[in-house]
Amino acid sequence: MTESEKQNIQRDFKERMDEDELLNCMRCGFCLPSCPTYIVSGYKESQSPRGRIALMKAVYDGVLQPDDEFEKSLNLCLGCRACEPVCPSGVNYGHLLEEARDIINQNKKHSLPVRAVRNVVFKQLFPKKSNLINITSLVGFYQKSGLQKAARKIGFMKLFPDHLREMEKILPDVPERKTLKQRSEYFPPKGEKKATVAFFSGCLMDTLFLETNHATIQLLQKAGCEIVIPKTQACCGALHGHSGEKELAKELAKQNIEAFGKNEVDYIITNAGGCGAFLIEYDHLLKDDPQWSERAEKFVAKIKDITSILYELDFHKQFRLSLPEQVVTYQDSCHLRNVMKTSKAPRELLRSIKGVTFTEMENADSCCGSAGIYNIVEPKTSMEILDQKMEKxxxxxxTTIVTANPGCFMQMKLGIEREGLKDVKAVHIVDLLLEAAK
Incomplete structure (x- = not known):
């Protein structure tokens, strides 16, 4: 960073960071055992929530310059927010982290390649469904045309880093392009109507994981839900909010609030923990905007994870769920558990399936190392965390690892691949429940 950039960051820290929230941290250390990066770093204080808050406060007070080491400490945080439930002071660490990252990003001049990548990802890809469909279709062509087999056979993939080669192996089969574009905006309930819901279809969930979205719709119908899918909905903005693009996240939030406000529904349903956790904090994101703050609060009040509504509507009692005998464990989505406070419902649904022996994994609530694009930008730390998770x-x-978030699902598949566990599979809970209900 240049001296000018450091001064601007310091100025914005003083103007934008919440001093009361920074002072909320009592330095008690209750967060330390829950922080994956603190553990894998060899217990470095700078890689703990307590340590990072201390660094933020030092920058705020002007006693520490926001140098590259400070930025690195923040970037190495997974943002899993496991520190929040165990904090006796109720520190909103996630809000502090996002604000700090945004301040740094808005005041730092990135290199030309980085600027180009950020422009494509944050402005051209995720906010524009048509572009995401085009990219997904290219992946599908790569898989189905024989290019994938050829690339592997001639050793082309060896040109890429190890973690990207491994990820290429576990990419899901991409749906046909016409399937990505064709879907009704309304689905009636099967049987007696119990609720009217709007479905947040997401970005990756509605392209790479389209079949899981279809399964979600079928489960909601079976549970007695009338479903609307707003056509003008957008990306949730989580990737933007976590990566220092807060203004873009706000634009997407407003688009979603507008889209979902056109229908009178009881709930807005999500099937991705990361998306749901960001959606449910739109009220915080837009708290300083008088035109949107009240609308954001009404939107947030309706957000509910798919497992929560299924459990509340007694889906597991309404149907005789059954599967071939198997041992199942559950890997919590960090944001689903730590932000949306949803952990009981998925477990109860799994326990209700005849043929399933549910076994709780030690530290199932700790991050798997996926964390959005963390496993791409910080592969070393991500794989260290994943290796620990796979040992547990x-x-x-x-023989079945169940998740409730696309990033966790891919990370679990990656862990299975790395460990060579041929008899183990990873599955989204929605897909498993639909299979059990048929």
Whole structure:
């Protein structure tokens, strides 16, 4: 960073960071055992929530310059927010982290390649569904045309870093392009109507994981839900909010509030923990905007995860859920558990399936290392965390790892691939429940 950039960051810290929230941290250390980066770093204070808050406060007070080491400390945080439930002072660490990252990003001049990548990802890809469909279709062509087999056979993939080669192996089969574009905006309930819901279809969930979205719709119908899918909905903005693009996140939030406000519904349903956690904090994101703050609060009040509504509507009692005998364990989505406070419902649904032996994984509530694009930008730390997670998983003797978020699902598949566990599979809970209900 240049001296000018450091001065601007310091100025904005003083103007924008919440001093009361920074002072809320009592330095008690209750967060330390819950922080994956603190543990894998060899217990470095700068890689703990307490340490990062201390660094933020030092920058705020002007006693520390926001240099590259400070930025690195913040960037190495997974943002899993496991520190928040165990904090006796109720520190909103996630809000502090996002604000700090945004301040740094808005005042730092990135290199030309970085600027180009950020422009494509944050402005051209995720906010524009048509572009995401085009990219997804290219992946589908790569898979189905024989290019994938050829690339592997001639060793082309060896040109890429190890973690990207491994990720290429576990990419899901991409749906046909016409399937990505064709879907009704309304689905009636099967049987007696119990609720009217709007479905947040998401970005990756509605392209790479389209079949899981279809399964979600079928489960909601079976549970007695009338479903609307607003056509003008957008990306939730989580990736933007976590990566220092807060203004873009606000634009997407407003688009979603507008889209979902056109229908009178009881709930807005999500099936991705990361998306749901960001959606449910739109009220915080837009708290300083008088034109949108009240609308954001009404929007947030309706957000509910798919497992929560299924559990509340007694889906597991309404249907005789059954699967071939298997040992199942569950990997919590950090944001689903720590932000949306949803952990009981998915477990109860899994326990209700005949043929399933549910085994709780040790530290199932700790991050798997996916964290959005963390496993791409910080592969070393991500894989260290994943390796620890897989050791815990193997102790369960599970043959099925269930998740509730696309990033967790891919990370679990990656862990299975790295460990060579041929008899183990990863599955989104929605897909498993639909299979059990048929």
């Amino acid at each position: 998983m193997k102790k369960t003797s599970a």
